[in-house]
Amino acid sequence: FCGPSADQFFERVVSACQHRRSADVMQRLSPGDLVFIPCTEAAFIPGSVVDVGSDDTVGIELEPTASGQCERRRVPRGEVLPRFARGDRSTSQDNTSLMHMNAATILENLRLRHRQDQIYTYTASVLLAVNPFKEISGLYGEDQCARYRGKHIGALPPHPYAIS
Incomplete structure (x- = not known):
């Protein structure tokens, strides 16, 4: 994804995330709420x-x-981002369906999907790919291509064949 349109797209995504983040942060925080806080080593870390x-x-x-x-930490309220508990470690195929859409939850969703060899994720009609650093059997080929042919985006799991 390159060119001026990419820059404009990412500016819109960041702006939308910041707007949603402000609304999320203003929500009432209570003991026991699940959250993310910034971390220099891991971007964000989960806590309650x-x-x-x-x-x-x-x-x-x-x-x-x-x-x-x-470990316990005290952080400024503005740095706290809400997170949604996924007991079964399920993931969202589309980041826009996350209960709390912020940088931390998007990264967490991508991380969990990567661990499950689900390397493609949508953010609306944009396909994000995370390098698996290994071969994933059955990911490509004529059978997969035929499976996606004529299907609408979102009808099947995220894949380059869905948007081509």
Whole structure:
């Protein structure tokens, strides 16, 4: 995706995400709410609200690390992004259907789909691809091409054949 139209598209997406982020942040936060907070190493990390301070900060308990350690942090309310619990680690084929559409939930959706070898995801009619760094059997070929031929976008899982 290149050219001036790409820049305009991404500006619109960022603007829409920022608008939705402002609305999401203004929602009432309560202890137990699931959230993301910014992290320099991992972009965003998941946690849950422990308390909401009168000083416009939020106490967050991060999800346990691999070693089982829990960490608590206090962050400015404006840095807290809501997240939706997916108990079964299901994903959305289209980012626009996420309950909370913000940078953190989009990245989380892409990460989970990548782990499940679902490397293509829509954001409306735009197809996003994440390099699997391996071959995924049955992803391409005449059978797949025929499967998508004549189908409307969204009728089948995201794939380059759906938009070609």
